Amino acid sequence: MxxxxxxxGIPGTYVFDLRLSRRGYAINKMCHSLxxxxxxxxxxxxxxxxxxxFGLDDEQKQAVRERDWLRLTQLxxxxxxxxxxxxxxxxxxxxxxxxxxxxxxxxFMKTRNVPGAT
Amino acid sequence: xxxxxxxIGSSHVPSIGRAYDQQKQTDPAWQPLFDGYExxxxxxxxxxxxxxVILVYNDHGTEFFLDRYPSFALGVADSYRVADEGYGRxxxxxxxGAPEFSEHLANSLVxxxxxxxxxxxxxxxxxxxxxxxxxxxxxxDSWPVQVVPLLVNVIQHPMPSGRRCYxxxxxxxxxxxxxxxxxxxxxxxxxxxxxxxxxxxxxFINEDWDRQWLQDIRQQPxxxxxxxxxxxxxxxxxxxxxxxxWLVMRGALSPQVREVHQFYYAPMTTGIGLLALExxxx
Numbered sequence: 001m002x003x004x005x006x007x008x009g010i011p012g013t014y015v016f017d018l019r020l021s022r023r024g025y026a027i028n029k030m031c032h033s034l035x036x037x038x039x040x041x042x043x044x045x046x047x048x049x050x051x052x053x054f055g056l057d058d059e060q061k062q063a064v065r066e067r068d069w070l071r072l073t074q075l076x077x078x079x080x081x082x083x084x085x086x087x088x089x090x091x092x093x094x095x096x097x098x099x100x101x102x103x104x105x106x107x108f109m110k111t112r113n114v115p116g117a118t
Numbered sequence: 119x120x121x122x123x124x125x126i127g128s129s130h131v132p133s134i135g136r137a138y139d140q141q142k143q144t145d146p147a148w149q150p151l152f153d154g155y156e157x158x159x160x161x162x163x164x165x166x167x168x169x170x171v172i173l174v175y176n177d178h179g180t181e182f183f184l185d186r187y188p189s190f191a192l193g194v195a196d197s198y199r200v201a202d203e204g205y206g207r208x209x210x211x212x213x214x215g216a217p218e219f220s221e222h223l224a225n226s227l228v229x230x231x232x233x234x235x236x237x238x239x240x241x242x243x244x245x246x247x248x249x250x251x252x253x254x255x256x257x258x259d260s261w262p263v264q265v266v267p268l269l270v271n272v273i274q275h276p277m278p279s280g281r282r283c284y285x286x287x288x289x290x291x292x293x294x295x296x297x298x299x300x301x302x303x304x305x306x307x308x309x310x311x312x313x314x315x316x317x318x319x320x321x322f323i324n325e326d327w328d329r330q331w332l333q334d335i336r337q338q339p340x341x342x343x344x345x346x347x348x349x350x351x352x353x354x355x356x357x358x359x360x361x362x363x364w365l366v367m368r369g370a371l372s373p374q375v376r377e378v379h380q381f382y383y384a385p386m387t388t389g390i391g392l393l394a395l396e397x398x399x400x
Binding site: 008009010011012013014015016017018021025028029031032034035036037040070073078079080081083084086087088093094097098100101102108111112113114115116117118 | 132133137145146147148151178179180183184185201202203204205206273274275276314315316317318319320321348351352356384385386387
């Protein structure tokens with residue numbers, strides 16, 4: 001159990017409260033900037049420089065490098081913000097979700113009612 | 119005097135917007151969704167004929183950032199732009215505002231102890247956009263209604279309580295009904311129903327809970343207003359906590375309401391709900 005789950009008591013869940021938001025502020029600020037097309041280009045041109053500019057710490061940078069969305073969540077990344085990083089990198093919501101569940105995309109899609117509705 | 123002529127609850131899921139833009143209305147996976155909205159779209163066009171729509175929504179890390187996050191924010195602008203959420207802007211027309219009506223709402227709500235952030239610029243993301251073209255027809259550059267965006271913080275806890283949202287709806291009704299011009303007003307509450315998009319529990323939905331919500335929001339909203347965020351998030355997923363925005367819409371209606379239409383579809387990771395209500399004149 002993470003300390004967030006200790007606080008909220010919902011398994012497998014990272015409630016985005018102020019403490020988690022403060023932890024992930026640099027990640028979310030960076031991701032928020034990617035709503036602008038010119039920033040997406042800058043990001044893709046030099047990911048390391050872009051992360052440094054926004055002050056991500058070493059753990060956060062490593063989670064971004066590994067595209068480890070669960071770790072990024074644990075470090076305070078909020079999905080609504082990091083979906084803009086996903087959009088920049090070409091990672092969609094459902095593959096990101098499958099990875100957080102620890103499943104392949106194909107196995108995750110088998111759990112859905114109408115997998116064609118993507 | 120302005121009058122509330124419709125109360126709508128509707129989910130706001132980005133994939134619906136993509137399906138709409140890619141014209142998947144007859145795709146087997148999407149047709150049930152678009153068909154489900156059609157009776158309400160027709161009712162709004164042929165009977166309700168609203169002049170202005172107050173749409174309660176949340177931003178998704180697009181226009182509002184965590185550096186200074188409002189609990190409630192009201193648009194008071196002449197017009198509102200369609201936002202770029204990272205994929206480019208959706209091919210929808212920008213929205214005409216209702217600035218004099220917004221100004222009246224702001225004055226009335228603040229006097230009524232709801233201290234809103236007032237926004238003269240406000241780009242709108244899928245929280246606002248998803249429901250609009252499913253409920254109102256548009257052409258390349260115009261909408262048949264003016265809009266007033268009303269934002270609720272459902273992103274970062276502490277969030278307003280469900281009770282607070284319900285009371286905001288009640289204050290909104292007082293504000294609407296004290297506007298001197300004859301204006302036909304639709305109130306739309308968006309979000310939900312059950313879904314979770316973070317952590318190992320990603321993809322959690324609860325169809326039974328959603329169907330109960332669609333019934334209870336009409337019959338016993340006071341019970342829903344008393345649920346804690348933890349209760350809602352445990353039963354309906356962490357991001358399902360945003361259903362409190364429906365309580366703003368419900369609070370704006372009369373205690374007794376009539377159901378015009380209800381639709382529910384849970385194809386992927388969100389229980390998609392649609393509910394059309396109107397004040398019960400009796």
